[in-house]
Amino acid sequence: MQLHRGRLIDHIQLVVADLPAAKRFYGAVLGALGLPRCGEGDDHVWYDELYISTAESKAAMGQLTGRVHLAFQAPDRGAVDRFHTAGLAAGGRDNGAPGERSYHPGYYSAFLLDPEGNNIEAVYHGPAKFSARSVVVDF
Structure with a gap:
């Protein structure tokens, strides 16, 4: 297990009504980005810092998550397409086909609605022009 320091977000939890549909969708899209499933149980699954559970899971406290927008970094344009x-x-709905966006030069992304209606994006920002500070601590 690794603990990452220096990032804005530590982790995100999505609480969903249909966990099997979420597992299919997120397994497919995150697999396309090269991100493996880290673990799962009867009422949850997680990938890196994304934790997805049912409302009945202990961590959810009985409440579904409202609609969110999550953007995952892609290593290249091909990964966005995949x-x-x-x-x-895997059951997602198109919310913006792969292509250049006007946010900044080189911004290439695609948008999907997951089975719960969340806006899920993969984005490639083009060749890196800077390096972000990140500390990785193994334990």
């Missing part, structure tokens, strides 16, 4: 294709095949 994310979109895999997500559609």
Whole structure:
């Protein structure tokens, strides 16, 4: 297990009504981005810092998550394309085909609605022009 320091977000939890659908969708889109499943149980699954559970799980306290927008970093444009294709095949709905966006030069992304209606994006920002400070602590 690794603890990452220097990031804005430590972890995110999505509480969903249909965990099997979420497992199919997130397994497909995150797999397309090269991110493996870290673990799962009867009422949850997690990938890196994303934790997905049922409302009945201890951590959820009985409440579903409201609609959110999550954007995952992609290593290249091809990964964005694979994310979109895999997500559609796994029950996602198109919310913006892969392509350049006007946010900044080189911003290439795709958007999907997951089975719960969340806006899920994969984005490639183009070749890195800076390096972010991040500390990784193994334990």
